[in-house]
Amino acid sequence: MAANKIFVFAAVTFLSACQNNKSIISVSYEDGGNLQEGDKVLLEGIAVGEVSKFHFVPKKVFIDLSMEQGVKIPLNSQFVVNKSLLGSTCIIIKPSHETAFISNMDTVMGVSYKEPVIDSVKQRKMQAGVQKIIQGLSEVLHAADTDSMSSVKESNKPF
Incomplete structure (x- = not known):
């Protein structure tokens, strides 16, 4: 059978x-x-x-x-x-x-x-994607920090 x-x-x-x-x-x-x-x-x-x-x-x-x-x-x-x-x-x-x-x-x-x-190819792609996200966030935070410093300098100017 x-x-x-x-x-x-x-x-x-x-x-x-x-x-x-x-x-x-x-x-x-x-x-x-x-x-x-x-x-x-x-x-x-x-x-x-x-x-x-x-x-x-x-x-x-x-x-x-x-x-x-x-x-x-x-x-x-x-x-x-x-x-x-x-x-x-x-x-x-x-x-x-x-x-x-x-x-x-x-x-x-x-x-x-x-x-x-997770196969190794997907894992590498995911790691690269996470690195890009971290880099982008770092750039945004840096730009925001630069804008904040400009605002503080402007507010300290005498009228």
Whole structure:
């Protein structure tokens, strides 16, 4: 019975890949982590695919990812379910340093974290944004301080 389920799962996945000329990678998770069809798959902060189908078997869920053609993902990369601080969910691929790549129709193990994960690209962008905000605030405060000093000098002039 279990062999029949795996065969059906493989057949459905294969047919899905043939229909849209995209490669399909199936990721196995213990928990789907609130993922939904259409959720983005990110590699180095760039959308390279989306969640396309769910296949439930006892104690696991296999999630098919419809990937853009030509995307190369090294073997042993981590497929992390990311629950963002704002409530949206996506899969972040943390690439390994392997020189061989995952192929169309491969099945890999996924990783689920309970806390939000911020990939390194987003983290750098956020840090740069915060630095710009701090610099802007500093300039505003400096300008306000300069204006205050001018007002004080003007009010101390004799009439």
